[in-house]
Amino acid sequence: MSKKDFYEILGVSKNASAEEIKKAYRKKAIEFHPDKNPGNKEAEENFKTAAEAYEVLSDADKKAKYDQYGHAAFDGAGGFGGGHHMNMDDIFSQFGDIFGGAFGGSGFGGFGGNSGGQRRMKGSNLRIKVKLTLEEIANGVEKKVKVKRKVQAAGVKYKICSTCNGQGQVLRVTNTILGRMQSATTCHVCGGSGQTIESKPSNADAHGMILEDETVSIKIPAGVVDGMQLKVSGKGNDAPGNGVPGDLIVAIEELEHEFLKREGENLHYDLYISFAEAALGVSKDIEAVNGKVRIKLEDGIQSGKILRLKGKGIPSLNSYGNGDLLVHINVWTPKNLSKEQRQFFEKSLTDENFIPQPEKGDKSFFEKVKDMFS
Incomplete structure (x- = not known):
């Protein structure tokens, strides 16, 4: 089922300012x-x-990607990005300040606020780079990668931090020229988790964590681009205590293809043919992203002609169809001629053919380049 437009969800236009988006959220x-x-x-x-x-539209980079690619820029089949993959603690920890005093100071019931509930920390994110071939990008692929994550060691016991009473924050009162000012700072004893370690195994670090290898399956949708980042929720480092795991950020690196050059959703292929092939016309097998494609060249074809094969390019990330494969014809001039060949071409110098x-109707080189990019 298709997802509702983010702008429609918040009731704002695409030209809305950051402040308007914040107010709407x-x-x-x-x-x-x-x-x-x-209970609703x-x-x-x-x-x-x-x-x-709001997570997407409040971030300039994410908003730009969403405007260009839509939901496909973040979703994928493997659980990339977005609030449906966030729990309540994620939401309140990231956007809690937006509510102000709407719900009794800064409290949010049992969802990690300061009204008596224990604060839950979020673990740090991990970042990896995944290299993809052009074929994998064209078809989409599931990659299994080994990730070294911090996880809570078995047998770790926690207790409520006595310094902040489990709040993760301590209040400080200072005297200023405007009077006594109260501020909240992260507890220096528990680091904001609201808990301290009571006991832990010898192989665990000071936070009760150990490093473990985990194989993570990442489903990458067709049409991703070099430099794009995808998010796999909950596959980063664990957080101490009853915390929320961080995320795994996956950066896409596109490997260069031997024959094909990518330009957005279109592909380019240089086809070299001989004088004889250009004059007589031939059928040729050329490289496409999903195997070879046979094309027929008309007799008398000129060097510089561009043949467009519809739908033989890269799929759109927004599922708007495929790009095209542009075949650039290059007539190869021989560099070494035999005596007979040289005599043939010398006779041809004055032949009107x-x-x-x-x-x-023949277009110039610059007109062809213009057409290629339009």
Whole structure:
């Protein structure tokens, strides 16, 4: 089922400013907040959907990718990005400040706020680079990668931090010329987790974590581009205690193809033919992204002609179809001639069939380049 447009979810236009997007999200989040809609699953889904929209539209880079590629820039089949893959702790930890005092100071019930609930930390993200061939990009691929993650060691026991009483923050009061000012800072004892280690195995670090190798399956959609980043939720480092795992950020690196050059969703192929082939016309097998394709060249074909094979390029990330394969014809001039061959061409110098006679409809090189990019 297709996903609803992020701008439509928040009720803003594509030209909305960052402040307008923030205000629209706050309005939606307050409307569907779990504290206002206890036990209402539909409201909870709307709350997550609004967070998903805001997560993307509030980030300039993500917004640009969304405007260009739509949901496909973040989703994929393997769980990339977005609020539907965030739990309530993710949402409140990232966007909690937007609610201000709408729900009693800065509290959010049991979802990681400061009104008596224990704060949950989020683990750090991991980043990897995945190299893809042009064939893999054209068809989509599932990659299995080995990731070294920090996970909580078996047998670790935690206790409530006595310094912050499990809040993860401590209040400080300072005297200023404006009077006594109160501020909250991250607890220096527990690092904001609200817990300290009571006991741990010898192989665990100071936070009760150990390194483990895990094989992660990543489903990469067809049409991704070099430099694009995908997110696999929950496959980063674990957080101490009852924390939320970080994410695995996957950077795409496109490997250069031996014959094909990519330009967006289109592919380019240089086909070299001889004088004889150009004059007589032949059939040729050329490289395409999913195997060889046979094309027929008309007799008298000129060097510089571009043949467009519809739909033989890269699929659109937005599922709008495929790009094209552009075949560039290059007539190869022989460099070493035999005596007989030289005599043949010398006789041809004055033959009217060998004298260039471009037709009015023949396009110049610059016109062909212009057509190629239009």
